Amino acid sequence: MTKLIPDLTESQLDALESPAEAKVYRALRNQLPAEYTVFFRVGWILRREDEHAKDGEIDFVACHPNAGYLCIEVKGGGVGFDADAGEWYSIDRFNDKNPIKNPISQALRAKYSIRAKLNEQPRWQALGIRDVIRGHAVFFPDIGNPKPLARPDMPVELIGSLATLQHVKPWMDGAFAHWRNEDSSQTPIGRQGIRVFREIFARSFEARPLVSAILQEQETRRLRLTQGQLRLLDFLRSHRRAAVSGGAGTGKTVLAVEKARRLAAEGFRTLLTCYNRQLADHLQAVCQGTPGLDVMSFHQLCHGLIEKARQTSGTDPVADAQLTYPGKDYFDVHLPNALAYSLMLLPDRYDAVVCDEGQDFKTDYWMPIEFILSDSANSPLYIFYDDNQNLYSRARSFPIADAPFSLTFNCRNTDKIHEAAYRYYRGIPVDPPSNVGEEIILIEAPQHEQQAKRIHARVVDLIAKESVAPDHIVVLIAESECKQDYYSELRRLPLPRPARWIEEAPRTDGAVLLETVKRFKGLESPIVFLWGLDALDSSSLEELLYVGISRAKSMLYVVGSASTVTSLSAP
Numbered sequence: 001m002t003k004l005i006p007d008l009t010e011s012q013l014d015a016l017e018s019p020a021e022a023k024v025y026r027a028l029r030n031q032l033p034a035e036y037t038v039f040f041r042v043g044w045i046l047r048r049e050d051e052h053a054k055d056g057e058i059d060f061v062a063c064h065p066n067a068g069y070l071c072i073e074v075k076g077g078g079v080g081f082d083a084d085a086g087e088w089y090s091i092d093r094f095n096d097k098n099p100i101k102n103p104i105s106q107a108l109r110a111k112y113s114i115r116a117k118l119n120e121q122p123r124w125q126a127l128g129i130r131d132v133i134r135g136h137a138v139f140f141p142d143i144g145n146p147k148p149l150a151r152p153d154m155p156v157e158l159i160g161s162l163a164t165l166q167h168v169k170p171w172m173d174g175a176f177a178h179w180r181n182e183d184s185s186q187t188p189i190g191r192q193g194i195r196v197f198r199e200i201f202a203r204s205f206e207a208r209p210l211v212s213a214i215l216q217e218q219e220t221r222r223l224r225l226t227q228g229q230l231r232l233l234d235f236l237r238s239h240r241r242a243a244v245s246g247g248a249g250t251g252k253t254v255l256a257v258e259k260a261r262r263l264a265a266e267g268f269r270t271l272l273t274c275y276n277r278q279l280a281d282h283l284q285a286v287c288q289g290t291p292g293l294d295v296m297s298f299h300q301l302c303h304g305l306i307e308k309a310r311q312t313s314g315t316d317p318v319a320d321a322q323l324t325y326p327g328k329d330y331f332d333v334h335l336p337n338a339l340a341y342s343l344m345l346l347p348d349r350y351d352a353v354v355c356d357e358g359q360d361f362k363t364d365y366w367m368p369i370e371f372i373l374s375d376s377a378n379s380p381l382y383i384f385y386d387d388n389q390n391l392y393s394r395a396r397s398f399p400i401a402d403a404p405f406s407l408t409f410n411c412r413n414t415d416k417i418h419e420a421a422y423r424y425y426r427g428i429p430v431d432p433p434s435n436v437g438e439e440i441i442l443i444e445a446p447q448h449e450q451q452a453k454r455i456h457a458r459v460v461d462l463i464a465k466e467s468v469a470p471d472h473i474v475v476l477i478a479e480s481e482c483k484q485d486y487y488s489e490l491r492r493l494p495l496p497r498p499a500r501w502i503e504e505a506p507r508t509d510g511a512v513l514l515e516t517v518k519r520f521k522g523l524e525s526p527i528v529f530l531w532g533l534d535a536l537d538s539s540s541l542e543e544l545l546y547v548g549i550s551r552a553k554s555m556l557y558v559v560g561s562a563s564t565v566t567s568l569s570a571p
Contacts, residue, residue: 001030002035003037005038005198017492020076020140024074024160027141027168031168035064037063037064037197038062039061039063042058042114042449043448043450043489044056044117044447055447055485056110057110057449058071058114059074065193066188067132068176068179069134073136074138076141104151111134111135111136118200121200129187129189132186132187133176133189134179137154141161229250229411232255232405236259241380241401243384244383245405246407248388248410248413248425248546249411249412249413249418251407251412253522255384256384261290263351263352269294269374270293271294271301272294272356275357276297276519278520278521279357280297299331306335309342315345321333336362336364344371349373351373351374351380353373355369355382357385359386359387360521366398369381388543406428408430409430410430412433413552420556424542441555443560444560444561444565446561449489452486452493455490455529460496469509471510473528474515474529476529477516478516478517478532478548479533480516487501487514490514495512499511500512517551526554527555527557528552530559533545533558534563534564
């Protein structure tokens with residue numbers, strides 16, 4: 001029996017998201033002799049000159065001291081390939097087809113990526129290994145006959161199947177033999193080479209002990225402080241139009257919601273709007289059932305009224321806007337102007353408008369906002385904003401003549417989180433909160449896979465040992481463009497049942513939310529894991545840090561490489 005790394009228990013195997021991977025894991029563990037060493041879910045990040053960091057993962061890497069390594073990609077269920085479209089797909093028990101990544105390409109890329117990663121390491125270079133046997137193969141443990149799947153780039157002897165599960169060693173020996181050069185120029189990896197391989201791709205680590213947080217006590221204090229901020233609304237009653245500025249945690253969203261509710265209660269048909277769709281969904285949930293109050297994002301407003309104008313007039317306001325402003329941005333220019341054209345055709349108006357996160361609104365947005373008011377010059381208009389949360393690089397000019405009111409007290413965060421976030425704040429000073437909290441926890445690991453495992457370990461401890469509700473935990477990704485890579489690393493790591501991961505959705509009981517910093521703007525969570533900072537350039541890092549850090553109410557974990565967490569901890 002060989003040893004697999006990591007050495008999973010049967011219960012852990014049962015909990016894997018992929019039953020196919022569990023089948024192959026057991027077959028390799030139980031049938032291969034001890035001289036084999038097999039690594040499960042090997043991941044890496046490569047950075048080449050003039051390129052961004054690229055990460056990857058392969059399901060299994062089998063090493064033999066007298067040969068080298070074999071990368072194996074596993075796909076469960078049925079599988080097919082559409083030659084006309086050049087696309088692979090899976091087939092489930094209902095005969096439904098779903099697109100999948102090319103498993104052959106995945107295994108091939110893994111083979112060369114691992115080679116590149118090994119060659120980066122001085123420990124590997126010091127071994128003086130010229131050229132080990134490197135191979136790739138695919139394994140379909142639910143397929144009966146692998147012969148129809150054979151291709152010029154993947155002969156049948158490199159395809160594992162259901163039958164192979166009972167004869168893994170002969171198949172593995174044959175795969176290594178396939179990749180062996182006839183001139184015998186290759187150097188065996190050796191036991192020392194396997195040890196170095198393990199040091200690079202499967203280093204052990206120890207999670208830091210978790211310090212319990214008294215979340216409920218902090219929340220009680222936080223609510224009391226927020227109520228104090230509401231006194232500003234009594235002052236604003238004498239101002240029909242006002243802009244309210246405040247740093248993160250000063251209660252802008254709470255005030256915006258309460259102001260919108262009060263206006264609706266006074267008989268004003270009121271619109272509460274914002275830029276961020278995730279924030280709009282949250283505001284809709286908070287304000288559900290409030291008579292006279294509509295809640296939607298700005299672009300939801302655009303789409304709704306533009307479509308209504310199309311149906312009632314037979315014209316296309318978007319096409320008109322595109323004709324008037326050729327080559328301009330669809331969302332930032334065409335849609336707001338199309339909304340303005342639509343309002344010329346429709347009677348739809350609001351008596352009052354409240355805008356949250358107004359710094360995200362571009363200049364072109366304000367014209368239709370004024371048009372939608374029943375009295376464009378005098379109807380109530382309130383804008384809440386934070387100049388430091390301008391992640392979308394919007395304009396900061398508002399259709400309000402008076403100087404803004406300023407919120408100067410942080411009633412959301414703990415003192416430690418406030419201190420960390422406000423390192424990146426530029427504006428009117430904001431007093432720190434009186435809520436004393438835990439130190440920010442820095443989680444260091446070199447690779448995405450290891451980082452994900454450490455996040456997972458912390459989340460499991462919070463849920464299982466600290467009785468934290470899963471929906472009080474959010475993992476925020478700073479690197480939005482690669483968000484799916486981060487999400488997938490966590491999705492494959494099971495949480496204690498019935499807890500689960502959810503992605504980019506309204507928070508739900510029993511679910512840990514995976515989101516991006518940009519999408520989570522304006523929202524908050526008792527516990528936040530901030531991840532995906534390693535590859536960001538300095539031009540965007542500070543603003544993302546300010547927004548991301550300040551989302552945490554009570555506990556904050558910052559996850560990244562050694563250089564990342566060191567820079568964040570420096571004074």
